[in-house]
Amino acid sequence: MGAKTGIKAGSGERPARVPSRLKKGDTVLVIAGREKGKTGKVLRMIPEKNRATVERLNIVKRHRRGSGPQQVGGIVEKESPIDVSNLMLVCHRCNKPTRVGAKRLDDGARARTCRRCGEIIDR
Numbered sequence: 181m182g183a184k185t186g187i188k189a190g191s192g193e194r195p196a197r198v199p200s201r202l203k204k205g206d207t208v209l210v211i212a213g214r215e216k217g218k219t220g221k222v223l224r225m226i227p228e229k230n231r232a233t234v235e236r237l238n239i240v241k242r243h244r245r246g247s248g249p250q251q252v253g254g255i256v257e258k259e260s261p262i263d264v265s266n267l268m269l270v271c272h273r274c275n276k277p278t279r280v281g282a283k284r285l286d287d288g289a290r291a292r293t294c295r296r297c298g299e300i301i302d303r
C-alpha cells in the first residue's frame with residue numbers, strides 16, 4: 181500500500197458518513213475537476229476519504245529516483261483518487277450517467293437501481 185501521506189489527525193472528522201453509491205468495478209463519469217467528461221472504471225474505493233481511484237483517470241506522474249537494485253528510476257504513472265462527489269455512476273443499460281436509487285429485493289437484499297431506466301445495477 182505504501183506510505184500514508186496527507187492524513188490529518190484529530191481535527192476535521194466528519195460526523196456522519198454517507199453510504200457509498202459507488203463500488204469497485206462500476207463505470208463512472210467524472211462531472212467536475214480536471215478529468216471532467218471522461219469515463220472510467222472504479223479500481224478502488226476509499227470510503228474513509230469519500231474518494232475512489234478510477235482506471236486511467238486523474239493520473240499523476242511521479243518522478244522516482246533510482247536508488248538500490250529494485251528502485252528503478254523514471255516516471256511512475258499512478259491513478260490519484262477522485263472525490264466521489266465528482267463522480268456519477270453510468271448505467272450499464274441506458275449507458276447514461278445517473279443518480280442511484282435503492283431497492284429492496286425479494287430476498288431482502290438491497291440493490292442499487294438506475295433512476296433513469298429503473299434497471300437494477302447490482303447483479
Ligand SMILES: [Zn+2]
Pocket residue numbers: 271272273274275276278294295296297298299
Ligand atoms: Zn439506466
